[in-house]
Amino acid sequence: MPLNDSEKAHLKDALHKMNNALNSISMQAELARMYAQQDNNDMIGEALGIIMSQCRQCSAITQSTHTLLQEE
């Protein structure tokens, strides 16, 4: 069954948020790699903390989308 406008808007927003989260993860991973080369464990931990938080954000987005599709 095709999605209605509100569902499409939800999906579009979810994809936008997911892309932003993946973008942050990608750059924070680059940062962690740089800190690893500098043996800067504190900053590696900080970057990994942000990565984990963004992963949780991705998980929340997929769950909300999943719920939407189940309601369908």
Next chain:
Amino acid sequence: MTDAPAGSAIGRYATNINMARILLVDDDSDFTSATQTLLRAEEHDVSTVGSVAEASGVLRREAFDMLFVDLSLPDGSGLELIRDDGPKAVIITGHPSMESAIRAVRGRVVDYLVKPLDKNQLIKSIESAALNKPTRRIPPIDTIRPPNMIGESAAMKALMKSITEYGPTDVTILITGESGTGKELVAQALHNACNTDAKFVPVNCGAIPRELVASELFGHEKGSFTGAGAKRVGIFERAKNGTVFLDEIGELPLDQQVALLRVLETGSMVRVGGEKEIPMTARIIAATNKDLEKEVSEGKFREDLFFRLMVLPIHVAPLREREGDIPLLANYFLEMYAKEHGTPTRFSPRVLTKLESYHWPGNVRELKHTVLRAAILNRGKDKVDTLPDNFDRPPKWSDDAQGLRAGMSIRDVEKTLIEKTLEHFDGNKKLTAEALGISLKTLYNRLCEYEEDRV
């Protein structure tokens, strides 16, 4: 706005790639802070803001060499910040849409990056701007489209839309489609859309002997293996800022898939037998007629490489799904052969109808060869009114590759292929050479070699 590092001077413009003054505009603070730190480590002077309003204010007060701007900001579009008299701009977006691509090429846009980004993409964009490369603009559609890329069908229009959308980016593209659909033409069009004078280098991964793949792609140092008498620069290095088209990517051996993935992820490579990291500045476009997802599930293709290549996929429709394109293509080929061979310049309506109703399993390539055979068959007439007897019966060996088996030497495969093709064209060497994509001279040389082998 975050502070720029001490010592940064308003109005100073970059004179080399280590000193660009950059304004990064994005509302995701985790992304901007990471990017700022990474680029500062590369000795760039980076300031960040999160909205159009903030960025407008900063741009009125300060001068920047480059603007990295997200297309979608909380209070408007990042495009509002791009001015002809402003800094060079790189558009960042999560949605490579046609509209944004075309609008983005206005003004001072030097690059167009699709999220998620990595550090090497950012560095490459800064280098492009600092080296004062010409602003990347989408050239007119007529200059993008190779002359033999014919068609007005919905499938063809969608394909051209993807080409104009994806062409001007640096993103890796995977082209899928059946054999004979024209995947190389699509790759060439994507390269043309980059508006660059750099080279387009096509490579058939299936045609390179397994043991030479690494050396061909990455180059080798003198003495790195038996027979490596001199240093050799690989295809990726030779392509410089151009495009490497890896056709039949599914044929790449697994160990070389790992090496290719490394190049894509790190943006650098090492020659066989070498130690020095060499920057990879060429863009990669890959193509396959295989179902790569199936190859991944069967362990024949690496999943990580598959996803890395699938960033922007383009599917080329088979000819049978391109409604209305068959007469356009057939007439184009007929006119082309008329110029070359003095054959008829038009089809009879009955013949055109027959061509249109056939399902063309070999796609455009098969149509092209059929038109050539029909043109020669009807030489001396004012129009093509008959088709070769077997035109709608694919060669009997094409479906099951009869005569070919795993473990055969390349030489034996080539011999079988030449003999079967010659048989299909009833011994006509000209048509055989044309179908095989080799010169008549090469065909005669091969036939002489086979004759000598027999003796």
